[in-house]
Amino acid sequence: MIHDILFYLSIFLIITTIIPFIRHDFWIFRVFEFPRLQKLVFNAVLIALILFFSFPEILMDYIVIGLLSLNAAYLIYLIFPFTRFGSKQIVKAMNAPNENNLKVFIANVYQENRNSSAYLKLISSCNPDVVLMVETHEWWQEQMDVIGKEYPHQLKIPISNTYGMLLYSRLELFDGEVKYLVKEDIPSIETLVKLPSGQLVKLFCLHPEPPVPQENPKSTERDKEILLVAEKAKASKYPVIVMGDLNDVAWSYTTELFGKISGLLDPRRGRGFFNSFNAKYFFLRFPLDHIFCSTDFSLSSIKRLPSCNSDHFPMCVDLQFNPKAEKLNDAPVASEADLEIAEEKINAETTDS
Known part of the structure; x- marks a missing residue:
């Protein structure tokens, strides 16, 4: 009985690792990209239980143990870059914080959450x-506008569909625009931010739809929005920061493709997972809230902040503009195949097309 249960659980786990190789946009093929760390832990537990309860005796047992071992090795390979043992894409800032630093705070507040005071304390x-705050409607705008004196430069799109966005800045904003890149009810923000040194930085803020049945059964719209921003970032003549809840994990195929197309850096690589979702369930946590930057930045600090009753932890990242860092940073590069796949995804038909 135990032998059969462990056998079928092992086969199921192996299948969940194979499924993401199928490059289909339907949610069932994309959702198994998320829990790679959880699958690795489950994989290790299964191997231990099999060896303890039913030491391999027949050929099929040895095959299953072998497949689980290969599965574990592959999962380690996928998540290793986001451990402290992986190589860093972006170097640590060589100078103390100065007039070229830009510290950004992002939070998915969970629209029905009412603990705005906790966010105000965290921001302070x-x-x-x-x-940047997402999942914000009119109530959230009313609560957060109290920081308006300290953060007078603002772009606000309060919407009750869980895709509202509030952007507050103490630094001057230029050419700020609200975009609807893929769907007419899902906004993103593009603006220039002027650092105290006078340097302009291009800022992109986004929060695309997740590929889940209750939102959108396909990842087509999410992938398209992410990759459209990647192309915009690559074409920018200014240093670039992209931030927001991308509803995609840091190690997914689409996020890796985003990095290659945009040439932007992920400060988590070589530093840790910084799992920002789900704040309510410790065993189901993934890095969904992202801050990427161009190669002319170095990193002063990156922190996952305490929960404020949302299902997301806020993130705070302090970046330092430093063109000298460009030679030291490890910029991702797109192949011809990557460019073709990105173009195909960008041109894909969507439900609003």
Whole structure:
């Protein structure tokens, strides 16, 4: 009985690792990209249980143990870059924070959450230059507008469909625009931010739909929005920061493709997972809230902040503009195949097309 249960659980786990190789946009093929760390832990537990309860006796047992071992090795390969043992894409800032630093705070507040005071305290303690809050409607705008005196430069799109966005900045914003890149009810923000040194930085803020049955059964719209921003970032003549809840994990195929197309860096690589979702369930946590930057930045700090009753942890990242870092950073590069796949995804038919 135990032998059969462990056998079928092992086969199921192996299948969940194979499924993401199928490059289909339907949610069932994309959702298994998320829990790679959880699958690795489950994989290790299964191997231990099989060896303890039913030491391999027949050929099929040895095959299953072998497949689980290969599965574990592959999962380690996928998540290793996001451990402290992986190589860093972006170097640590060589100078103390100065007039070229830009500290950003991002939070998916969970629209029905009413603990705005906790966010206000966090913003005060983090002391960021730019604050981005998503899943924000009119109530959230009313609560957060109290920081308006300290953060007078604002772009606000309060919407009750869980895709509202509030951007507050103590630094001057230029050419700020609200875009609807893929769907007419899902906004993103593009703006220039002027650092105290006078340097302009292009900022992209986004929150695409997740590929889940209750939202959108396909990842087509999410992937398209992410990759459209990647192309915009690559074409920018300014240093670039992309931030927001991408509803995709840091190690997914689409996020890796985003990095290659945009040439932007992920400060988590070589530093840790910084799992920002789900704040309510410790065993189901993934890195969904992202901050990427161009190669002319170095990193002063990156922190996952305490929960404020949302299902997401806020993130605070302090970046330092430094063109000298460009030679030291490890910029991802797109192959011809990557460019073709990205173009195909960008041109894909969507439900609003």
